[in-house]
Amino acid sequence: MDLKLEVVVIPVSDVDRAKEFYQKLDFRLDADFTVKPGYRVVQLTPPGSLASIIFGEGLSSATPGSVEGLQVAVTDILEAHDWLAERGVDVSEVFHDETGVFHHAGTVGRVSGPDPARASYGSFLSFEDPDGNGWIAQELTTRLPGR
Template sequence: MDMKLEVLVIPVADVDRAKAFYQQLGFRLDADFPGKDGFRVVQVTPPGSEASIIFGTGVSAGEPGSAQGLHLVVADIEAARKELLARGAEVSEIWHDADGVFHHAGTANRVDGPHPDRADYGSYLSFSDPDGNGWTVQEVVTRAPGR
Protein backbone atom coordinates (compact mmCIF):
# COMPACT_ATOMS: atom_id res chain seq x y z
CA MET A 1 0.00 0.00 0.00
CA ASP A 2 1.32 3.42 -0.93
CA MET A 3 1.35 6.06 1.80
CA LYS A 4 1.99 9.60 0.73
CA LEU A 5 2.81 12.49 3.00
CA GLU A 6 -0.07 14.92 2.59
CA VAL A 7 0.12 17.59 5.29
CA LEU A 8 2.39 18.83 8.07
CA VAL A 9 0.78 20.92 10.80
CA ILE A 10 2.88 23.77 12.12
CA PRO A 11 2.12 25.98 15.13
CA VAL A 12 1.92 29.73 14.60
CA ALA A 13 0.98 32.65 16.83
CA ASP A 14 -0.55 34.91 14.18
CA VAL A 15 -2.45 33.09 11.43
CA ASP A 16 -2.76 36.06 9.09
CA ARG A 17 0.93 36.92 9.43
CA ALA A 18 1.90 33.31 8.65
CA LYS A 19 -0.51 33.18 5.72
CA ALA A 20 0.97 36.38 4.25
CA PHE A 21 4.54 35.11 4.77
CA TYR A 22 4.01 31.80 3.02
CA GLN A 23 2.05 33.37 0.18
CA GLN A 24 4.86 35.92 -0.24
CA LEU A 25 7.25 32.98 -0.65
CA GLY A 26 5.06 31.66 -3.47
CA PHE A 27 3.19 28.95 -1.57
CA ARG A 28 -0.26 28.35 -3.09
CA LEU A 29 -3.23 29.11 -0.83
CA ASP A 30 -5.39 25.97 -0.88
CA ALA A 31 -7.82 26.70 1.92
CA ASP A 32 -8.72 29.19 4.61
CA PHE A 33 -11.64 27.74 6.52
CA PRO A 34 -13.14 29.35 9.61
CA GLY A 35 -14.98 27.17 12.09
CA LYS A 36 -16.92 27.57 15.27
CA ASP A 37 -15.49 29.37 18.29
CA GLY A 38 -12.52 30.87 16.41
CA PHE A 39 -11.28 27.57 14.95
CA ARG A 40 -9.49 28.23 11.64
CA VAL A 41 -7.54 26.08 9.20
CA VAL A 42 -5.20 27.54 6.57
CA GLN A 43 -3.53 25.20 4.08
CA VAL A 44 -0.71 26.28 1.76
CA THR A 45 1.43 24.26 -0.63
CA PRO A 46 5.02 24.98 -1.69
CA PRO A 47 5.47 25.44 -5.45
CA GLY A 48 5.68 22.04 -7.16
CA SER A 49 4.96 20.06 -3.99
CA GLU A 50 2.30 17.43 -3.48
CA ALA A 51 2.48 17.86 0.30
CA SER A 52 1.13 20.94 2.09
CA ILE A 53 1.38 22.65 5.43
CA ILE A 54 -1.53 23.58 7.66
CA PHE A 55 -1.62 26.16 10.41
CA GLY A 56 -4.40 28.03 12.07
CA THR A 57 -6.22 28.53 15.32
CA GLY A 58 -6.91 25.39 17.33
CA VAL A 59 -5.13 23.01 14.92
CA SER A 60 -1.91 22.48 16.89
CA ALA A 61 -1.09 22.17 20.56
CA GLY A 62 2.56 22.96 19.81
CA GLU A 63 4.27 26.18 20.79
CA PRO A 64 4.55 28.65 17.90
CA GLY A 65 7.96 28.23 16.29
CA SER A 66 8.54 24.73 17.65
CA ALA A 67 8.44 22.99 14.25
CA GLN A 68 12.04 22.47 13.19
CA GLY A 69 13.70 20.46 10.46
CA LEU A 70 11.05 21.06 7.81
CA HIS A 71 12.66 20.33 4.44
CA LEU A 72 12.11 21.63 0.95
CA VAL A 73 14.02 20.19 -2.01
CA VAL A 74 15.20 22.26 -4.98
CA ALA A 75 17.22 21.52 -8.11
CA ASP A 76 19.35 24.69 -7.82
CA ILE A 77 20.25 25.89 -4.33
CA GLU A 78 21.75 29.17 -5.57
CA ALA A 79 18.66 30.08 -7.61
CA ALA A 80 16.44 29.12 -4.68
CA ARG A 81 18.38 31.40 -2.35
CA LYS A 82 18.10 34.32 -4.76
CA GLU A 83 14.36 33.79 -5.16
CA LEU A 84 13.71 33.48 -1.43
CA LEU A 85 15.68 36.66 -0.80
CA ALA A 86 13.79 38.47 -3.58
CA ARG A 87 10.52 37.37 -1.94
CA GLY A 88 11.60 38.90 1.38
CA ALA A 89 12.77 35.87 3.38
CA GLU A 90 15.76 36.13 5.70
CA VAL A 91 17.84 33.27 4.31
CA SER A 92 21.15 31.84 5.48
CA GLU A 93 24.14 31.54 3.25
CA ILE A 94 24.49 28.20 1.46
CA TRP A 95 26.24 25.56 3.58
CA HIS A 96 27.07 21.89 3.75
CA ASP A 97 27.72 19.50 6.62
CA ALA A 98 31.36 18.65 7.35
CA ASP A 99 30.57 14.92 7.53
CA GLY A 100 28.47 14.90 4.36
CA VAL A 101 25.91 12.34 5.52
CA PHE A 102 23.08 14.66 6.58
CA HIS A 103 23.15 17.94 8.40
CA HIS A 104 23.40 18.14 12.18
CA ALA A 105 20.73 19.86 14.25
CA GLY A 106 21.10 23.60 14.67
CA THR A 107 24.27 25.04 13.21
CA ALA A 108 26.71 22.38 14.44
CA ASN A 109 29.14 21.01 11.83
CA ARG A 110 28.21 23.56 9.17
CA VAL A 111 30.78 24.51 6.55
CA ASP A 112 30.27 27.61 4.41
CA GLY A 113 29.42 27.10 0.76
CA PRO A 114 27.81 24.31 -1.22
CA HIS A 115 29.07 20.75 -1.01
CA PRO A 116 32.56 20.73 -2.64
CA ASP A 117 31.48 18.17 -5.25
CA ARG A 118 28.01 19.68 -5.48
CA ALA A 119 26.74 16.23 -4.55
CA ASP A 120 23.01 15.64 -4.49
CA TYR A 121 21.57 15.92 -0.98
CA GLY A 122 24.73 17.77 0.13
CA SER A 123 24.05 21.53 -0.07
CA TYR A 124 21.64 23.45 2.13
CA LEU A 125 20.30 26.81 3.17
CA SER A 126 17.90 27.63 5.95
CA PHE A 127 15.27 30.14 6.94
CA SER A 128 12.51 30.55 9.51
CA ASP A 129 8.97 31.81 9.31
CA PRO A 130 7.94 34.80 11.47
CA ASP A 131 7.26 32.49 14.45
CA GLY A 132 10.62 30.69 14.18
CA ASN A 133 9.47 27.45 12.56
CA GLY A 134 12.67 26.27 10.91
CA TRP A 135 13.01 25.30 7.27
CA THR A 136 15.96 23.71 5.49
CA VAL A 137 16.25 23.82 1.72
CA GLN A 138 18.28 20.97 0.25
CA GLU A 139 19.67 20.69 -3.28
CA VAL A 140 18.80 17.49 -5.16
CA VAL A 141 19.33 17.33 -8.91
CA THR A 142 19.14 13.56 -9.35
CA ARG A 143 17.19 11.63 -6.74
CA ALA A 144 18.73 8.46 -5.34
CA PRO A 145 17.15 5.25 -6.68
CA GLY A 146 13.81 4.46 -5.07
CA ARG A 147 13.25 7.99 -3.75
Protein backbone atom coordinates (compact mmCIF):
# COMPACT_ATOMS: atom_id res chain seq x y z
CA MET A 1 0.00 0.00 0.00
CA ASP A 2 1.51 3.32 -1.08
CA LEU A 3 0.78 6.29 1.16
CA LYS A 4 1.98 9.27 -0.81
CA LEU A 5 1.94 12.70 0.77
CA GLU A 6 -0.23 14.72 -1.60
CA VAL A 7 -1.34 17.92 0.12
CA VAL A 8 -0.46 19.94 3.21
CA VAL A 9 -3.02 22.47 4.44
CA ILE A 10 -1.49 25.67 5.77
CA PRO A 11 -3.42 28.34 7.66
CA VAL A 12 -3.22 31.88 6.31
CA SER A 13 -4.97 35.13 7.22
CA ASP A 14 -5.04 36.71 3.75
CA VAL A 15 -5.59 34.24 0.91
CA ASP A 16 -4.69 36.61 -1.92
CA ARG A 17 -1.50 37.77 -0.19
CA ALA A 18 -0.44 34.14 0.38
CA LYS A 19 -1.29 33.23 -3.22
CA GLU A 20 0.84 36.11 -4.51
CA PHE A 21 3.75 35.13 -2.24
CA TYR A 22 3.82 31.50 -3.38
CA GLN A 23 3.37 32.36 -7.03
CA LYS A 24 6.37 34.71 -6.68
CA LEU A 25 8.29 31.55 -5.75
CA ASP A 26 7.09 29.86 -8.95
CA PHE A 27 4.62 27.58 -7.19
CA ARG A 28 2.19 26.38 -9.89
CA LEU A 29 -1.41 27.44 -9.35
CA ASP A 30 -3.47 24.25 -9.56
CA ALA A 31 -6.81 25.51 -8.29
CA ASP A 32 -8.56 28.57 -6.93
CA PHE A 33 -12.20 27.82 -6.22
CA THR A 34 -14.65 29.93 -4.26
CA VAL A 35 -17.40 27.41 -3.68
CA LYS A 36 -19.56 29.69 -1.56
CA PRO A 37 -19.00 32.71 0.69
CA GLY A 38 -16.48 31.76 3.40
CA TYR A 39 -15.24 28.68 1.57
CA ARG A 40 -12.34 29.09 -0.85
CA VAL A 41 -9.70 26.53 -1.82
CA VAL A 42 -6.36 27.55 -3.34
CA GLN A 43 -3.88 24.81 -4.27
CA LEU A 44 -0.31 25.44 -5.38
CA THR A 45 2.56 23.07 -6.10
CA PRO A 46 6.24 23.91 -5.59
CA PRO A 47 8.34 23.61 -8.76
CA GLY A 48 9.48 20.02 -9.21
CA SER A 49 7.29 18.67 -6.40
CA LEU A 50 4.58 16.03 -6.44
CA ALA A 51 3.04 17.30 -3.19
CA SER A 52 1.06 20.55 -2.98
CA ILE A 53 -0.06 23.08 -0.41
CA ILE A 54 -3.65 24.18 0.07
CA PHE A 55 -4.92 27.24 1.89
CA GLY A 56 -8.02 29.36 1.72
CA GLU A 57 -11.12 30.18 3.72
CA GLY A 58 -13.01 27.66 5.80
CA LEU A 59 -10.33 24.98 5.49
CA SER A 60 -8.54 24.99 8.82
CA SER A 61 -9.14 26.06 12.38
CA ALA A 62 -5.39 26.37 12.97
CA THR A 63 -3.96 29.79 13.73
CA PRO A 64 -2.50 31.49 10.65
CA GLY A 65 1.27 31.19 10.68
CA SER A 66 1.31 28.26 13.10
CA VAL A 67 2.84 25.65 10.78
CA GLU A 68 6.54 24.90 11.24
CA GLY A 69 8.90 22.60 9.40
CA LEU A 70 7.49 22.66 5.89
CA GLN A 71 10.44 21.38 3.96
CA VAL A 72 11.59 21.49 0.36
CA ALA A 73 14.67 19.92 -1.19
CA VAL A 74 17.05 21.91 -3.39
CA THR A 75 20.13 20.80 -5.31
CA ASP A 76 22.21 23.88 -4.44
CA ILE A 77 21.57 25.64 -1.13
CA LEU A 78 23.63 28.71 -2.01
CA GLU A 79 21.81 29.16 -5.30
CA ALA A 80 18.47 28.66 -3.52
CA HIS A 81 19.39 31.34 -0.97
CA ASP A 82 20.15 33.87 -3.70
CA TRP A 83 17.05 32.91 -5.69
CA LEU A 84 14.77 33.46 -2.68
CA ALA A 85 16.47 36.73 -1.75
CA GLU A 86 16.09 38.01 -5.33
CA ARG A 87 12.35 37.47 -4.98
CA GLY A 88 12.21 39.60 -1.85
CA VAL A 89 11.96 36.74 0.64
CA ASP A 90 13.47 37.37 4.08
CA VAL A 91 15.66 34.27 4.01
CA SER A 92 18.03 33.11 6.75
CA GLU A 93 21.70 32.60 6.18
CA VAL A 94 22.70 29.16 4.96
CA PHE A 95 23.47 26.91 7.92
CA HIS A 96 24.22 23.38 8.99
CA ASP A 97 23.33 21.76 12.29
CA GLU A 98 25.88 21.16 15.02
CA THR A 99 24.88 17.48 15.08
CA GLY A 100 25.24 16.96 11.33
CA VAL A 101 22.08 14.85 11.41
CA PHE A 102 19.11 17.14 10.71
CA HIS A 103 18.15 20.53 12.10
CA HIS A 104 16.86 21.52 15.50
CA ALA A 105 13.62 23.41 16.14
CA GLY A 106 13.90 27.16 15.84
CA THR A 107 17.46 28.40 15.56
CA VAL A 108 19.00 26.08 18.16
CA GLY A 109 22.14 24.29 16.99
CA ARG A 110 22.62 26.31 13.81
CA VAL A 111 26.18 26.73 12.60
CA SER A 112 26.77 29.44 10.01
CA GLY A 113 27.52 28.31 6.48
CA PRO A 114 26.83 25.16 4.51
CA ASP A 115 27.91 21.76 5.75
CA PRO A 116 31.75 21.81 5.50
CA ALA A 117 31.75 18.66 3.35
CA ARG A 118 28.67 19.82 1.42
CA ALA A 119 27.20 16.43 2.27
CA SER A 120 23.81 15.73 0.79
CA TYR A 121 21.08 16.47 3.36
CA GLY A 122 23.55 18.56 5.41
CA SER A 123 22.86 22.23 4.59
CA PHE A 124 19.77 24.32 5.20
CA LEU A 125 18.14 27.72 5.06
CA SER A 126 14.84 28.93 6.45
CA PHE A 127 12.16 31.42 5.51
CA GLU A 128 8.55 32.22 6.32
CA ASP A 129 5.47 33.09 4.32
CA PRO A 130 3.71 36.40 5.09
CA ASP A 131 1.80 34.80 7.99
CA GLY A 132 4.88 33.20 9.53
CA ASN A 133 4.40 29.60 8.38
CA GLY A 134 7.94 28.25 8.54
CA TRP A 135 9.80 26.66 5.66
CA ILE A 136 13.17 24.92 5.52
CA ALA A 137 15.12 24.26 2.34
CA GLN A 138 17.55 21.36 2.59
CA GLU A 139 20.34 20.70 0.12
CA LEU A 140 19.89 17.25 -1.38
CA THR A 141 22.37 16.27 -4.05
CA THR A 142 22.33 12.47 -3.73
CA ARG A 143 19.40 10.55 -2.28
CA LEU A 144 20.00 7.83 0.26
CA PRO A 145 19.49 4.29 -1.05
CA GLY A 146 15.84 3.29 -1.29
CA ARG A 147 14.48 6.84 -1.45
